[in-house]
Amino acid sequence: MTVVVKWTGREAAALGKALSLSIRGYAEYLDVNPTTVQKWRNRGQALDVMPETAQLLEEALRRCDAEAVAKFEALLAENEPTTVLSASRVSESVPLGPVRVTSHKFIPVYLGAAVEPLFADAEPCPLGPGALEHRALPAVHLDAVPASRLHLYACGVAIFHLVQPRTVARLSELAAWRYQSYVTDMDWATDRLRELLAAKGVAMDAAATYVLSAYHLEDSPWEGSQLETALQVLTTPSVVVDREHPDGPQRLGDDAERALFAEGYAHPDAIDFGIKAVSMGLAGWSGVAYHPLAADRALPMSAIVALELDVQTLWALSTYVIDEIEAARDPVMPDEAYGWRWLRGACSRLTAARPQETSQHQLMREAVLATSQLPDRLRAAQEALRESSV
Template sequence: MPTVQAWTGCETRALRQALRMSIREFAENLGVSERTVSKWEAGRDAVHPRPEMQAALDTVLSRAGSEVVDRFVAATSRTAPQHSPVATGFRVQSHKFIPAYVSAPTTPGLAARDGFHRRPHEWLDVSIVELPHAEGTCTAHVFACGVVVLHVVQELHFRTLAALATWRYTTYEEDVPWAADQVMGLLSPTPSTDHVAPEYVLSMYVLQESAWGDGELENALRLMSLPSVLVNRHATPYPEPVDDHVERRLLAQGFDQPSVQPFGVHGVSLGYASWAGVAYHALSPERALRVDDLVSCEVDVQMLWAYCRHIQRQVEDGRDPAMPPEFGWRFLRAAHSRLTTARARETAQHCMMREATLSTSGLPARLVQAQTALRETASLSGRVDT
């Protein structure tokens, strides 16, 4: 009987196919959802089921007949990794940013709890706390203005970019409700009536190892920043990767997408940003941006995006937006200036990264709109000069 040291999505798929089962049948056999099985298989080598599911998969394999075992061994032998760590694909560090508005009066109580500690920030109080995550690490950034940003980090290994793109779309369906549960857990036992559940996930990928040559590497980063071109999102029941030949053609020839903006420095780094996410690779790590610099910028952008979205939601509901005075239109005016104006000691790399991230996010326009809405409300109430 073969032994699997650690089940990944690849072995899981091989076992299901060896059993001649559909995803639905296999999920019912294990007692999990179809979406969970699809997520395992889309994640390939990068996804490791939880310990209890590892044990369940061991049991299924141990009870299988000899023909099933033979098919499983043959399939896993064909897909076994080679000696080179990048010969079968690439390694990437995935960063997911999931913001939610929880209201400003709520955050002081959160920040005062055990486990929270202050994070240095230039212009806004923020506290952080570590949250459990089954397949990576998660840090909750609690901002004084009333926004929580969950930052999830996962180490991934994929054979193709299409596999990464499919994993992204598949896992996002679970990330949003999971994040909502985490935020509700932070707010318990007194959730705010103004609390808004997370609506979206923004990704950043930091490429660590790859087998792409110089001619394909830039195209690979561009595809990472805008992965929708590698996924059939209309496939049922779940998104599916495009054929390998499509990815090979895009890597070799590139693709024209004006919404993707570069921010790398020749010989130092490759960086691309789009509305869907950010991709970065340090060619010269000692001179390139630190990952913390990229994360800090994205956390701030997503925090302000969620804050402005809450104001926009009030306007669309036909209400005059009401926010605490210290986080009113002057706060947004200051935030807009800090994000869009270069600092005296800021490097060219920082400026390019920040400008690309801001322009593709659409945040500057949202800041202006939210600032205008709050100022109009303040004018109507007589708090500012008209």
């Protein structure tokens, strides 16, 4: 198995040549704009490929036959340093596990005013970094511990927080479980909310559309650079999974995983928020990974959970607002108090540093906000509500 550690214009263009595709043919194959392919050819290593497009390229490489892979490797070998790892060069001595983690899944659904009957029955919760009023009910899930909760926000969002301890033989098993369980967990979250609301005489049309994961790495066989690679894989699981497999997402072979650990892997868009000798932390588009080195000085996982609850709540709310505007409809908020001014305040509370905030909290908050792209989304939703006089 050939693994690309970092996709730049150079690797992306080489794959198109290895497949013997024209610029237009390659663009159609990947479902990207032909000008994007042209930029890859023109700018080479000076251009970093966007994470979403890198996933398309990874999947295209996995579908290549042996001849195309050999041609791809030969094209890249002409110019060092290479970012491609061949499984034949990887030592069998590289450990793959076992790995013990606690998985935290966040599954939000925008309910609007329909949240009110559930909110009334729930227990108040301490305010998080965004100071969003919310309450919680138990979330009974067959694969989650009793600490799991359904958080209900006064602004109209319900968000399931599922806590699931996992011990796996290798990270690719965890990554495959992650993708496979996302589908069933979203269906479960939607069905569970419908049941709860139906008991209150309220119909629900909304559905869960995404899951965000945060991993607390408890124990592993790695240290140093290999431990850094492990956190990178936890934040970008697609690198060890075949998401296009006919039977659903499947883990790649051990050779592909060993290649990453042997040579080191770092996603260009993952942001480090660790503190030397205290903790290791990474935030990426697909999630967060954290490993304390000094438990008494590191962030408690509850701090990361509190931030993600507020971030994912505001993401779901802003998505609803933007989707309504794009559909030529005026957004309907659960209460007139949750208009553009309230959204402006929530954005300010999340993005502004606080005097009582530690450096670790600040680094974590900034990394999560940057990789989620929430501030830009909140500003867009705020402007949309303002124009709609909400």
